[in-house]
Amino acid sequence: MDKQGPSIRLGVFVGGLAAALVAGFGLGKLINPASPTAGAQTGAPAPQATGTAHVHTGPQAAAGSDVGGLAISAAGYTLNPLSHEGGKISFVIKDSGGKPVTAFAIVHEKPVHLIVVRRDLTGYQHLHPSMAPDGTWSVQADLSKPGVWRVFADFTALTQEGAQSALTLGYDITVAGDYRPEAVPAATRESTADGQTVTHEGTLNVGATSPLLFRVAGGAALEPYLGSFGHLVVLRDKDLAYVHVHAEPQLSGGAVKFWMAAPSPGTYRMFFDYQVSGKVHTAEFTLVV
Numbered sequence: 001m002d003k004q005g006p007s008i009r010l011g012v013f014v015g016g017l018a019a020a021l022v023a024g025f026g027l028g029k030l031i032n033p034a035s036p037t038a039g040a041q042t043g044a045p046a047p048q049a050t051g052t053a054h055v056h057t058g059p060q061a062a063a064g065s066d067v068g069g070l071a072i073s074a075a076g077y078t079l080n081p082l083s084h085e086g087g088k089i090s091f092v093i094k095d096s097g098g099k100p101v102t103a104f105a106i107v108h109e110k111p112v113h114l115i116v117v118r119r120d121l122t123g124y125q126h127l128h129p130s131m132a133p134d135g136t137w138s139v140q141a142d143l144s145k146p147g148v149w150r151v152f153a154d155f156t157a158l159t160q161e162g163a164q165s166a167l168t169l170g171y172d173i174t175v176a177g178d179y180r181p182e183a184v185p186a187a188t189r190e191s192t193a194d195g196q197t198v199t200h201e202g203t204l205n206v207g208a209t210s211p212l213l214f215r216v217a218g219g220a221a222l223e224p225y226l227g228s229f230g231h232l233v234v235l236r237d238k239d240l241a242y243v244h245v246h247a248e249p250q251l252s253g254g255a256v257k258f259w260m261a262a263p264s265p266g267t268y269r270m271f272f273d274y275q276v277s278g279k280v281h282t283a284e285f286t287l288v289v
Contacts, residue, residue, distance in 0.1 A: 068168030069115075069152045069242030071175055077101065079153050079169035082136065088171070089116070089151060090130070090138040100135025105156035105164055109247065110228040115152040115233055116141050119172075120181040120238065121269045123149070124282060126233065146177025150240050151231040168242050184286055185268060191272075194258045196220060198272065198283035201255070204262045206289060213255040214272050214283070222251065225275035230256035234287075237267040262289040 019152055032276065072079050076096035078239035093101045104111035114137075116125040122145070143149060151173060156166045191198050197217040199257045201209055214230060216222060222229050232245040248257045270285040 014183060041221070051106070067236070067241035067243055068154070069150070070239065072169055072171045073279075074167055074169060076167050077157055077165060077167055077169065079171055081151075081171050081173075082173075084141075084143060084173045086139060087141050087143040089114070089127075089137055089141050091151075091153065092135050092137070093153065093155065093157065093169075095157075098148060101157050102131065102133075102135045103158040105158055105159075107156055108228060108231070110226065111155060112137060114139060115154065115242070115244075117145075117150055117152075117235065117240070117277040119148045119150055121184055121235060121237065121240075122182050124233075124269075124271045124284065126271070126273055142207045143173065143175050146175050147179040147181065149173040149175060152242050154242075154244055168244070170240075170242065174275075176220075184269065185284075187267075187286045187288045188248070191284070191285050193281040193283040196276070196281060196283075198274075200270070200272070200285060201249070204260065204268075204287060204289050206262045209259050209261045212258045212260065213252060214258075214274070215255040216274065216276065219254075221275045222254075222256065223275045224274065225280055229274065230237035230258070231273040232258050233273075234260070235269050236263065237269065266287050 063081040078094045080092045081090075082092065082093055095101050107113070110128045111131070112129055113128050114127040116127060117123055123142065125141055127139045127141060129137040131137050137153075149172065150170055152168055152170045154168045156164050158164055189199055189201070195228040198214060199217065200212060200214045204210060204212065212232070214232075225231070228247050228249075229251055230247040232247070234245065235241070243260065243263065245258045245260045248259075251257075256272075262268070266289055267288065268287045270287055271287070272283045274281055274283070
């Protein structure tokens with residue numbers, strides 16, 4: 001009988017275990033890259049809450065297996081539209097019992113991020129509504145162009161026990177008038193935002209996280225905006241499936257770096273928010289996956 005057999009088998013097992021751990025670590029970095037939202041503080045309405053706030057680029061978005069904004073109700077929460085008279089959008093977020101929710105986690109310095117865009121993917125606006133004591137949210141938007149507009153409420157609700165539900169709910173607003181939809185612009189890697197040239201690098205893939213870098217030409221000094229050097233909203237043409245991505249904490253060679261995966265093949269519009277000299281700009285791109 002070979003006395004070295006058990007020792008050899010043990011060595012092979014340990015070596016294989018080490019390799020598996022290394023591979024697992026690499027995969028974890030691939031599907032859940034670091035985000036500056038990790039460890040964000042929760043809001044004042046629920047100081048007893050614990051845990052981390054919503055990370056928009058979590059495993060589901062990174063793996064391309066899930067999108068948001070396609071439903072008005074999910075996970076026991078419902079977005080209840082109230083009015084958009086004069087462009088002032090108001091709504092209430094209700095729980096499964098029909099009661100207004102008033103406790104939210106603070107994610108990138110705001111409890112609710114409201115994205116408004118016409119269904120032809122024009123008129124993009126990234127807004128931050130204010131909440132009244134009764135749970136009614138309101139904000140002034142520019143709804144001057146007739147057509148059907150999509151409203152996305154991106155938030156993390158908190159229960160009394162501190163449990164968090166990160167959701168993006170959406171609904172449509174119809175503005176009466178002579179609606180003339182615009183064609184989605186052709187795909188390009190260069191955009192102009194308020195006279196500034198912005199380019200993007202990288203290729204978006206389905207089901208595999210890839211880096212996307214956005215660079216402002218002319219050596220513009222980028223400033224943190226809402227706790228990050230950049231914010232990226234990606235909307236899929238036709239159904240307006242929604243993905244909101246946040247950048248790495250530090251610039252990469254002067255560029256803002258994001259990690260994400262495409263939810264599916266298709267045409268997308270990317271809206272890149274950044275700040276220079278105290279002013280927020282938005283560069284828009286079309287991307288075909």
